[in-house]
Amino acid sequence: MSFKIAIIGAGSVGFTKKLFTDILCVPEFRDVEFALTDLSEHNLGMIKTILDKIVEFNKLPTKVTATTDRRIALEGARYVISCVRVGGLEAYADDIRIPLKYGIDQCVGDTICAGGILYGQRNIPVILDFCKDIRELAEPGVKFLNYANPMAMNTWAAIEYGKVDTVGLCHGVQHGAEQIAEVLGAKSHSELDYVCSGINHQTWFIDLRLNGRKIGKDELIAAFEAHPVFSRQEKLRIDVLKRFGVYSTESNGHLSEYLPWYRKRPDEITRWIDMSDWIHGETGGYLRHSTETRNWFETEFPQFLDSAARPIDPSKRSNEHASHILEALETNRTYRGHFNVKNNGVITNLPQDAIIESPGFVDRFGINMASDITLPEACAATCISSINVQRMSVHAAISGDIDLLKLAVLHDPLVGAVSTPEEVWQMVDEMVVAQANWLPQYAHAIPAAKERLSKSRIQTREWAGAARRNVRSIEELRAEKAALKQAV
Template sequence: MAVITFLGAGSVVFTRELLADILSFPELREVTLHLHDIDPERLATAEAIARRTAAQLGADPRIKTSLDRRTALAGADYVINSIQVGMYAATVTDFEIPAKYGLRQTIGDTIGVGGIFRALRTFPVLQGIADDMREICPDAWLLNYTNPMAMNIGYLAAVAPDLKAVGLCHSVYWTVRGLCEVIGEPFDGVSYRAAGLNHQAWLLHWRKNGEDLYPRLRQAVATDPELRRRVRVDMFRSLGYYPTETSEHSSEYVPWYLHHDEEVARLRIPVGDYVRISRENVEEYERVRDELAAGHDLEIERDATEYAPQVIHSIETGTMRRIHANVRNTGLITNLPRDYAVEVPCVVDEQGVRPEFVGDLPLQCAAVNQNFASVGELTVRAAVTGDPRLVRLAAQVDPNAAASLRVDAIWALCDELTAAHGDLLAPALRTPTTR
């Protein structure tokens, strides 16, 4: 029976959802679960969640826990990565320091200065995970949920191209579900295909019973003024293809919105929203921990939308599925950078996750993606070469930062974030630098 290792198992709400989906499959009810976290209290809570979930579902997994990552990786067939290096305190830093300079962010975990420094905190740990997996479980699948997704998969492609690493994100799925609701069309039976970068892929194909559903969306947008007060809808009206991440997220990936007060108001952009979300996640963790300690049952909702359980089930049983996943660009999208991470349709079965060829994206979509990819490529190169100037250049070419701040302010901001994050960054990147 499969061995599934959870790295960052202390992300308890996320762990609970994945476990519920995994253990609901009859073929996976007796898997071995290895739970790992560096925080003893969170690891104990994750174990309690796993045992309570199994009991409530009538499943019989073998559950082990370890504070040592190498121990947790022993025998793994699948490694689910959901770590957050620096936790809530680092997230607050990523918002408070840029805000001092007048830089607005909404989520700050994908590109922008928040995404850059989240990546730089994560890369050293990813390097350790890759090294350990190569030695301990070289044939295991690394199923990554940790953001910034594209930068993390791009980094793994650079430092561990032999690792079977796949980035999983449900933004494409939920985008299509949401659009079906907008036009009043049931989701069942809809066919769709998206491609691009994670959090900025494009819905290229959206049909039902042979009907292209895009004209119905255009009609809905034309007749609903409130619908036009969404960043994604605004981008769709210009670019002709719908982006696959939420409006608040999408606003910080482009230079068009966040530095204009009028646009922030018109499009109802929640500046700084991720600090609130992160605080609520901490509160949710504490609530679940306390309820488990009091002997209460968990609220288990299985909606089978998360990809990791589907991937594991497909590989173990040969059940074929199609998903959208993040992989190394080996020529899959021909007008985006080769070897960086792209999000493309994939077939999953007993042979594993097999990405499908896309070819050229529409030129305007590729142009917007290229700005996004340039930030990630420079960030990855900074980490691989140990060049701190490339960190500043990544921030300098970031669309939102470039539209909002002078160059000297961007470099000063990076110096201050570098000092604030300290030893969470690789030693070579901790050195202040000048232009």
């Protein structure tokens, strides 16, 4: 088979390499063309060098091109994959730093909450530019696979306003299932069957079966509480499991910032999180992790390049959805996964216009969602709170309405639990001014926001957060890796 796959934001080097090797695990895909595009010529050069080495070592006919001209990359593409981070680490730092001044402590800040909403404001205009180019240049019937966060907002904008056939993809469901299989003592992940449904980063395991036997709430709680690691790292998730009756896909740190109960008081935050790794609730944890990863890659690039000279091993194909979707569409080998699509009746007790994440099957006829799923009421209520924020955020990003943006932030569950309306209004002004370079739709509102900030009397504070760690140096990272290797 010969067709073209365009990857936008291909400078996300590690993730692009994973997608690339996954896709080439499919024997029929040896002749495809990968067209890489990114704003950073430096990052493009690094990833193309790595992928070229993989192709050369494995003696493949695969073609890899790289360009900063997105339209060239999209021309004739059958599939377009997006993994962009608009504003990079610079804007992301403001997503964490500015809300902290108002008492809002986020672990990740990429889905909702103050950081996730502003992230969406930066991404959505760019997503619509992608869609315009896709409609004009790509192959008829092109499918757009969005991996970029905020997943629901980006996918919502691409479907509703970009008018492109879009599916949002995430790996949270797979990771949650791996945990459940481990605590239940499954010998392999294939022993666990489940229905997981909700919205991205708030999906719920509403039906669990181990070797055909239904797993109830009490058995699952006991299994998690008995686990020597997860009982410590997932305290918040276990508490939600006890109260809601079902387990959430999302990590302890992620879940903590979508709810109004666990991060609203600084002295309570440390009770619910674990500092053994960023994902369990550390303040600004993913920002630190992303910064260290980028620094490490830049410094250790020769090591990464050497590791590319290895055979592609289909047994090590990852559980990222993209390669499996492409395989199903092109070869008719059916694939079951969890996909982000417009609801349209899939989940009965969530709004029809929402972007939901739920089970579906893929074959040559497309993505076919399992329908008529009803969430437990508490899960639906939590999802609806986020959906209402997402809807307002998308509409604000499209219209450039700063008042609607402020209302979206005000209605965010964690923001509303921490901040007053006056603080929210000032915080949004401050974030929009700080990120003006990436927010063209708000250009008309920036002068007035600056004027309001100059006259504001609301007190803020410089606060690192309740559980912050410093970014580690390359030397510290090397020492830690050496110690772990020695311990093994």
